[in-house]
Amino acid sequence: MPELPEVESLRRILAGSAVGRTIVAATVREPRLRRALPGDLAATIAGRAILEIGRRAKYLLIELGGDLVLIVHLGMSGSLTYRRDGFDPGPFDPRHDHVEFMLDDGARLVYNDPRRFGLIKPIGRAALADSPELRGLGPEPFAPEFDAEYLWRATRGRRTAIKTLLMDQRIVAGVGNIYASEILFRAGVRPTRRAGRVSRAEAARIAALTPAVLAEAIGDGGTTFRSYRDSRGQPGRFAERLRVYDREGRPCPVCATAIRAATVGQRSSFYCPRCQK
DNA sequence: AAACATTCCTGCACGC
DNA sequence: TGCGTGCAGGAATGTT
Numbered sequence: 001m002p003e004l005p006e007v008e009s010l011r012r013i014l015a016g017s018a019v020g021r022t023i024v025a026a027t028v029r030e031p032r033l034r035r036a037l038p039g040d041l042a043a044t045i046a047g048r049a050i051l052e053i054g055r056r057a058k059y060l061l062i063e064l065g066g067d068l069v070l071i072v073h074l075g076m077s078g079s080l081t082y083r084r085d086g087f088d089p090g091p092f093d094p095r096h097d098h099v100e101f102m103l104d105d106g107a108r109l110v111y112n113d114p115r116r117f118g119l120i121k122p123i124g125r126a127a128l129a130d131s132p133e134l135r136g137l138g139p140e141p142f143a144p145e146f147d148a149e150y151l152w153r154a155t156r157g158r159r160t161a162i163k164t165l166l167m168d169q170r171i172v173a174g175v176g177n178i179y180a181s182e183i184l185f186r187a188g189v190r191p192t193r194r195a196g197r198v199s200r201a202e203a204a205r206i207a208a209l210t211p212a213v214l215a216e217a218i219g220d221g222g223t224t225f226r227s228y229r230d231s232r233g234q235p236g237r238f239a240e241r242l243r244v245y246d247r248e249g250r251p252c253p254v255c256a257t258a259i260r261a262a263t264v265g266q267r268s269s270f271y272c273p274r275c276q277k
Numbered sequence: 278a279a280a281c282a283t284t285c286c287t288g289c290a291c292g293c
Numbered sequence: 294t295g296c297g298t299g300c301a302g303g304a305a306t307g308t309t
Binding site for chain 1: 299300301302303305306307308
Binding site for chain 1: 280281282283284285
């Protein structure tokens with residue numbers, strides 16, 4: 001579900017609903033996520049105010065009082081929903097509502113993650129930037145240093161597929177499987193092309209389209225593929241705008257040629273054989 | 278019933 | 294030979 005646009009959409013929703021509240025208590029129903037939650041998580045965060053909600057790549061950063069930050073990653077199937085009377089995204093899910101934060105206004109934040117590939121990790125603010133999660137990340141797609149020249153250099157001498165490189169979080173942070181296919185479609189470059197064979201002009205197009213496509217998706221509240229819902233229970237509207245992802249056999253929106261599927265770096269990928277060289 | 282929106286780790290091949 | 298790097302593959306897991 002969650003690539004950068006979905007996490008950013010979540011961040012914005014929580015910025016307007018949860019910031020300023022205090023976590024009065026927390027319940028951990030299932031601590032076995034990708035890594036086990038610390039046994040004292042609930043005690044650690046109880047009583048802390050939610051000061052700010054940030055984001056880095058696909059990580060949500062909940063800044064709490066006392067210089068504590070909660071790093072939250074939604075993995076493949078996670079969601080964090082804001083629930084209160086009259087504003088409830090769905091019924092209680094006893095199997096996958098793993099963690100619940102009770103807020104001082106009576107609302108709750110619920111972390112739900114069926115596959116449990118996600119992460120919730122408290123860390124001191126001073127250690128955040130050097131944490132194993134954030135340390136190796138490349139620039140944000142919206143950062144000025146992620147430009148044509150940067151991407152061009154990053155591709156030189158690389159034999160890996162351009163799509164794999166675009167999804168490499170060390171190169172640029174936040175691009176996942178859905179948006180990589182969409183970006184490369186708009187750039188006219190096949191996902192299977194070796195990165196080292198991308199021209200300077202193509203690298204420039206990809207570098208420009210990466211933030212453009214992500215920004216468009218953020219504006220649409222992200223993409224719903226299968227079951228994703230945002231923090232208010234709404235599906236992401238960008239799903240209707242996908243041009244190639246999960247559209248094998250359907251007509252290319254530009255030239256009507258049938259969209260093809262290919263496996264690149266063990267991930268499903270989609271492209272137009274005519275528009276993408 | 279095969280596929281899957283993410284990340285992390287292992288091991289092999291290659292080059293210096 | 295030994296080491297570092299790049300890359301492929303697999304694993305974690307439950308749902309559709």
